[in-house]
Amino acid sequence: MSGERYNPRESEPKWQKIWDERQSFVTSNDDPREPYYVLEMFPYPSGRIHMGHVRNYSMGDVVARYHRARGKNVLHPMGWDAFGLPAENAAIERKTHPGAWTYSNIAAMKKQLQSMGLSIDWTREIATCSPDYYRHQQAMFIDMLKAGLVTRKSSKVNWDPVDMTVLANEQVIDGKGWRSGAPVEQRELTQWFFRISDFAEDLLSALDELKDWPEKVRLMQRNWIGKSEGMRLLFEIVPSDKTDAGAVDVFTTRPDTIFGASFLALSPDHPLSASLAADNPELTEFIAEFHRQGTATETLEKAEKKGVFTGIRVKHPVIEGETLPVYVANFVLMDYGTGAVFGCPAHDQRDLDFARKYHLPVKPVVLPIDADPASFTIGDEAYVDAGNIFNSEFLDGLSIEAAKKKVAEHFGARMVDGQVQGRIEVNYRLRDWGISRQRYWGCPIPVVHCEVCGTIPVPKKDLPVVLPEDVSFDKPGNALDHHPSWKHVSCPQCGAAARRETDTMDTFVDSSWYFARFTAPDAETPTIPSIADRWLPVDQYIGGIEHAILHLLYSRYFTRAMKATGHVGLDEPFKGLFTQGMVTHETYKSEKGEWVPPTEIVFETDGEQRRARHAQTGAPISIGSVEKMSKSKKNVVDPDEIVGGYGADTARWFMLSDSPPERDVQWTESGVEGASRFQQRVWRLVHDILEIAEQSSKTVSSNGADALALRKIVHRVVAGVGHDIEALSFNRAVARIYELTNALAKAKDGVAGAALREALREGIEYLILLINPMMPHLAESCWEAMGKTTLAADADWPQVDPALLVDDEVILPIQINGKRRGEISVAKGTPASEVEQLVLAMDAVQKALDGKSPKKVVIVPDRIVNLVV
């Protein structure tokens, strides 16, 4: 055998250079072969890749290389999600320009990614902060503006007081900014919006067709869109001197409980609340207090349900002569429905709490099945389940569903305040996507505000609207707005002095179409629709679950908006979606309770317990829980150190082994060493077998049975690995490859004849091709050692001989009363009657039967035998 160890530090750069020189992974749009588009979520250029990237891109690369070997024309590009606030923060801290910082980060990360040996077409690289990219985004924005997909409106927004910018609802997590973590405040601002809510129904129903998406993600999006079917209902105000308004408009999903209504509640933000507050000091104070403490979503959630009577009453819509009091209540959202609700305390917990507090009537109108109408009462718990309507005149006896229909008919035929009193309405939780950000480092919104002409889009010939280079970040807030001259322009329509829009776009806009731009990255238009439509949708998209709502929902919307403006011809951008788990690591703490990085620790074991000490001081270290790698807990492992030490293939292999890809994976030193050992083992095995194969066969006397047995294993593994990769079950593919390696190592020791030598040769050749998607550098080195003059990267996936997948002998386990008691080897396809005879004749079976005859004999041909005694 070759005594030399495989040296990844030498071989990996060598193959990377060769792939690069031969342009192995450059994809042509004109290639006639079947297209396959695999994409991993592009990274934010923070400056360094982390293990999460390694895992993500290792998976994507396996898919890309596998499909390339299967003869597809594979598109596997990479780019940079390069706009965003960290660049501005860095500019402030380091007195540099956001662009300079970003581009130097890109260069550093690109080098790191290249050292991983990914099969990426780097000729298609894009950075969203480049005018070459964002000018097309601006062009599409103008198209969408003209198509009515974009709107500008004043609304209450989530204001991040640290980042000094606006956040979309989706970007507020637990009442805090998704990036800054600061409690979010509510402010009233004029903003640009994509009218995503117009697409709510389509975005919701199309989820059903995304069969290659995780059910979990579809469900999260479904909940986020939040469809609810209900009714809009007008309550006529009893005339008084308090207000001129004729009716209050209410949204409800439970019109069937209308007879149980006992009050109306308005949001403090409801226009009627404000007008009623004018001569009502108590109400004024209540609304003011609501606004004081109601800024942060968090405090809002914990607040007690409170309200103030407004002094006005409405007519009960179905009970003649009765009226209901109107309250302003802190739990009614202005954002949802109409900002007003009717309270039916018997069948809604919130309403019940409110009613008990203010001593309002509680009248049950839904009777649980089998309950006695005479004695059924509501205590502290509202009854919200199924039942039949009672206490409700013309609805009595109906089911909830039937009652809803009847109520709709009833109110649909009546008029209040000059309008139909009630009509069916569908409401969505999904709000329009506010994209205005008061930041410099983002795509400028290409419009001009003219006092004469209003808001005018920048003519396309004047695009791109480029960010000014000479900016200062001395003052907090928007550097673009502070720039002395940039915003002063003349109106493109009338020529008068006008002002540029200084808001830039949310960076989620940038990432909502990059996958389309990759299909024609140098085009003079945002896309070349015929080419985009050929590649899209992305066949396999891979990324983190944290983008389940934001990025993926926006991209789905944006693709529809691009279709409406003629830039693509499809609705859904991602056919297959896979969300990978996080990379975790043990945490370590010193006796003082400080986090200690794994690089500073040595481990020892006494066979029972693992202990840790500080490498330099020898101080004891406590081993803590396994957590997501994070700087704050110091449990990060730097990919550069792993790639520089063990090599990229080892890191890749380890990321794919053991843990199912959707689950979290724990990075361990021993796991990496195991991966590295396997790398050496393959290298040795290939050389050992080559040596055996080259020996002249003096004793050609093999009957071929051993060779056939080996070939069966080889072909079964090849078929299995292909299957596993297509299912993205990389850990199972890895296990099969280990099995093959074990089988080859065993077989090589017993070589008797030429047939087995040939089988071994086929075995290692296939082994190399199987590991190629996962450890491509090692595969090339082994391929070369075999004397091949081509590249493993260009080799076809091994052909499976179907005949070798079939066994002519099968081993049937024999169960007695469901417990395994023995086995029998029979020819495949042996009929049940024959098997029964054979089994009953067996000693072990006779012994177990103890002279009795079985009550029942279950025989599943080629699978199992079960005797019931």
Added chain:
RNA sequence: GCGGGCGUGGUGAAAUGGUAGACACAAGGGACUUAAAAUCCCUCGCCGAUAGGCAUGCGGGUUCGAGCCCCGCCGCCCGCACCA
């Protein structure tokens, strides 16, 4: 509160309703070596000397047969959360 997911050896995990624990890590024993590293071989769910028994969070059920299907608990994780 609502919705979803997951509970299998010391560990990561396998297992179209059909031999539970493949494969790997860790551990232990042995070979080789002056020694170490590397490598190779063996053991490795629990109880039991063996025969065998018990084992997939707990309790039931369906089935010839359940880790897998159904019902009820317990625990952990994730998402949403005053949505009328």
